[in-house]
Amino acid sequence: MKNSISRKSLAAKKLLIGYSKDPSFPSFVALVLLIIINVSIQPNFFSYSTIKSNFMTFTPLILASMAQGIIILSGSLDLSIGAGMSLLTCIMASMMTDSIINVILVVLVGIISAAVICLFNGSIIGFVRIPPLISTFATSAIFFGLSLTIMPLPGGYVPKYFYKWYRGDVLGFIPVPIFILLIGIGIWLIIKRTAAYRYIYAVGGNEDGAYSSGINVARIKVMAFLMASFFIALGGLCLLLSTAIGDPRAGNAYTLNSIAAVVIGGISLKGGKGSIAGAIIGALILGLLINIIFFMHISSLYQNFARGMIIIIALSLATIPKLRETRDKIL
Amino acid sequence: MAKMEKTKAFFKKLLKDKVAISYIIAVVLFIIGQIVIPGFSSFHHIMTVIQTSFFLGMLCLGQTIVVISGKEGIDLSVGPMLTVGVIASSAIIMGKDSNFFITLVAVLVLGFILGLVNGAGVSYLGIAPLIMTLAWGIVLEGALLFITNGFPPGKASPLLELLGGGSFSLNIGNFEMNVPWVVVIWIFIIIIVLLVFKKTIIGQILYGIGTNDRAANLLGINTKKIRMFAYGFSGMFSAFSGMLLLGYVTNPNLNLGQNYGLPSVAAIVIGGISLAGGVGSYIGAVAGSIILTTLTSLLVTFRFGESGRQIVYGVVLLLLLIMYARQPKKV
Numbered sequence: 001m002k003n004s005i006s007r008k009s010l011a012a013k014k015l016l017i018g019y020s021k022d023p024s025f026p027s028f029v030a031l032v033l034l035i036i037i038n039v040s041i042q043p044n045f046f047s048y049s050t051i052k053s054n055f056m057t058f059t060p061l062i063l064a065s066m067a068q069g070i071i072i073l074s075g076s077l078d079l080s081i082g083a084g085m086s087l088l089t090c091i092m093a094s095m096m097t098d099s100i101i102n103v104i105l106v107v108l109v110g111i112i113s114a115a116v117i118c119l120f121n122g123s124i125i126g127f128v129r130i131p132p133l134i135s136t137f138a139t140s141a142i143f144f145g146l147s148l149t150i151m152p153l154p155g156g157y158v159p160k161y162f163y164k165w166y167r168g169d170v171l172g173f174i175p176v177p178i179f180i181l182l183i184g185i186g187i188w189l190i191i192k193r194t195a196a197y198r199y200i201y202a203v204g205g206n207e208d209g210a211y212s213s214g215i216n217v218a219r220i221k222v223m224a225f226l227m228a229s230f231f232i233a234l235g236g237l238c239l240l241l242s243t244a245i246g247d248p249r250a251g252n253a254y255t256l257n258s259i260a261a262v263v264i265g266g267i268s269l270k271g272g273k274g275s276i277a278g279a280i281i282g283a284l285i286l287g288l289l290i291n292i293i294f295f296m297h298i299s300s301l302y303q304n305f306a307r308g309m310i311i312i313i314a315l316s317l318a319t320i321p322k323l324r325e326t327r328d329k330i331l
Numbered sequence: 332m333a334k335m336e337k338t339k340a341f342f343k344k345l346l347k348d349k350v351a352i353s354y355i356i357a358v359v360l361f362i363i364g365q366i367v368i369p370g371f372s373s374f375h376h377i378m379t380v381i382q383t384s385f386f387l388g389m390l391c392l393g394q395t396i397v398v399i400s401g402k403e404g405i406d407l408s409v410g411p412m413l414t415v416g417v418i419a420s421s422a423i424i425m426g427k428d429s430n431f432f433i434t435l436v437a438v439l440v441l442g443f444i445l446g447l448v449n450g451a452g453v454s455y456l457g458i459a460p461l462i463m464t465l466a467w468g469i470v471l472e473g474a475l476l477f478i479t480n481g482f483p484p485g486k487a488s489p490l491l492e493l494l495g496g497g498s499f500s501l502n503i504g505n506f507e508m509n510v511p512w513v514v515v516i517w518i519f520i521i522i523i524v525l526l527v528f529k530k531t532i533i534g535q536i537l538y539g540i541g542t543n544d545r546a547a548n549l550l551g552i553n554t555k556k557i558r559m560f561a562y563g564f565s566g567m568f569s570a571f572s573g574m575l576l577l578g579y580v581t582n583p584n585l586n587l588g589q590n591y592g593l594p595s596v597a598a599i600v601i602g603g604i605s606l607a608g609g610v611g612s613y614i615g616a617v618a619g620s621i622i623l624t625t626l627t628s629l630l631v632t633f634r635f636g637e638s639g640r641q642i643v644y645g646v647v648l649l650l651l652l653i654m655y656a657r658q659p660k661k662v
Contacts, residue, residue, distance in 0.1 A: 130653065133596065138645045141645030142641070145642030146638075148638030260466065269462065302477050305473025306473070308472075312458070312467065315456075
């Protein structure tokens with residue numbers, strides 16, 4: 001009996017030690033610290049309604065970060081993620097009517113549009129071989145222009161029952177934003193088991209090596225974007241439901257925030273290193289930090305300043321384990 | 332016959348030279364403009380376009396230095412840094428010519444120091460340049476907002492207005508030409524930069540650390556320090572651009588630096604500078620900035636409206652990139 005307990009604790013210890021070497025570990029520690037700080041300034045932090053309202057704002061960022069995470073793991077980068085999400089809200093809001101069948105069809109259209117958007121980005125990077133930084137900047141201009149064509153001013157229509165649904169629950173106790181997030185995580189768990197997902201790590205980590213071992217590098221890069229398209233579609237949907245209008249500028253902040261979240265979560269911008277779990281943790285950290293700024297009643301004049309500083313500080317802290325690593329390498 | 336072979340060889344060489352192509356594209360854009368709108372390629376208008384290109388061109392100089400220094404170097408804070416230059420110079424010069432030199436020195440030093448922060452984060456904390464400079468840009472924009480409370484003080488002095496927006500007339504025979512002072516300043520800077528890059532040890536070290544960081548390090552060059560200074564110079568040139576931009580627009584504005592960051596990257600890529608570092612020359616970046624400004628000017632005169640302008644801008648940028656910013660195919 002005693003033996004089995006010690007064996008169990010040993011296994012737990014091993015798991016913890018194993019995780020402490022994971023690239024997302026420092027950010028996990030930071031997340032725990034942040035939750036403690038949040039609880040201390042907002043005593044009802046773990047109450048049902050606070051969790052629900054928090055996830056209403058966090059979910060689009062988490063989904064965008066998951067998408068960005070997959071893309072960055074494959075060695076690319078997507079600066080058009082915000083413009084893409086805005087375009088999705090415009091497309092969906094411009095087509096919705098009151099009937100349920102229409103709503104379902106429009107959501108399907110949204111998913112397909114996301115796939116087309118990502119396929120476009122992915123092909124330019126994978127097949128045409130233009131550096132992702134600059135090609136996704138060009139496509140973001142195109143997406144923004146398309147959104148403006150569909151909707152020169154924020155508007156469109158979302159049926160009341162649909163955006164009310166986003167503020168409600170599934171099965172009586174799971175808030176819908178968390179439910180959508182769980183769908184996203186479910187999709188990720190399926191994607192994770194595919195061979196293509198492992199190839200993404202190979203391509204991101206060492207493109208030449210992956211190529212010479214027979215992996216179709218261009219196709220894997222496009223696949224990474226296609227996988228990300230699910231999360232962009234879900235993120236765009238959440239954005240639409242939380243604001244209830246289509247807005248060509250709604251997603252702008254998500255481009256930088258998703259990249260920051262991914263980097264805070266321990267994914268290397270060079271690709272091939274890190275995990276999507278890290279991206280989720282990074283997005284939660286960023287969301288909670290913005291929460292703290294909000295609850296400390298900092299004037300809106302200071303908010304951008306604080307946001308940028310927080311990203312820099314978080315990234316400097318995230319480099320500490322890396323510094324230890326380089327020191328070990330030198331010694 | 333031999334002559335024809337020679338011209339053929341000349342054209343073949345020309346078509347392989349990215350800098351030459353970018354100048355050809357600039358000329359083609361002017362010709363298209365002239366066909367659609369007569370007068371687009373008058374001497375006066377060409378000078379006006381080059382005059383407005385100067386401000387992007389100065390940002391491109393900083394961007395060029397940073398990108399050539401390698402290690403995924405990129406400076407996305409050039410836009411906010413330009414705004415810093417605008418606001419700082421207007422606050423110091425206060426419309427008086429007697430403050431001109433102190434303003435010039437102060438702006439250059441301020442830009443250099445603020446750029447060094449980027450460099451320190453990138454070199455010594457090991458933060459990825461992309462996210463470091465983006466976040467620092469947000470910090471600077473936020474700081475300007477609360478320092479000025481949204482209402483930047485001061486305005487340009489007559490001398491600064493003359494340098495930034497004025498021109499002098501040049502008579503050759505019966506032909507009178509108005510040459511903006513900015514163009515003269517630009518030509519002067521281009522000559523100095525090319526001399527420094529090609530003929531001095533500074534240029535060689537810069538290209539050296541960009542091509543092979545480790546080799547440069549083994550040769551005894553403190554690559555971290557030099558890379559940090561590269562960001563410092565980038566900040567300095569951006570702030571300088573801001574000072575002359577104040578002369579061009581007379582009254583300071585917090586939004587002047589928006590939409591400059593990524594276009595400066597696009598411009599240098601069009602000018603044949605590799606984002607991988609160590610390759611390229613500023614003379615190409617000059618062409619790139621002229622191309623992008625001409626394109627914007629064309630789109631404005633075409634009266635497309637915001638949405639059409641964005642789409643065409645994105646599509647043309649993509650086409651330019653497809654034409655010759657493609658990465659080599661693996662063999």
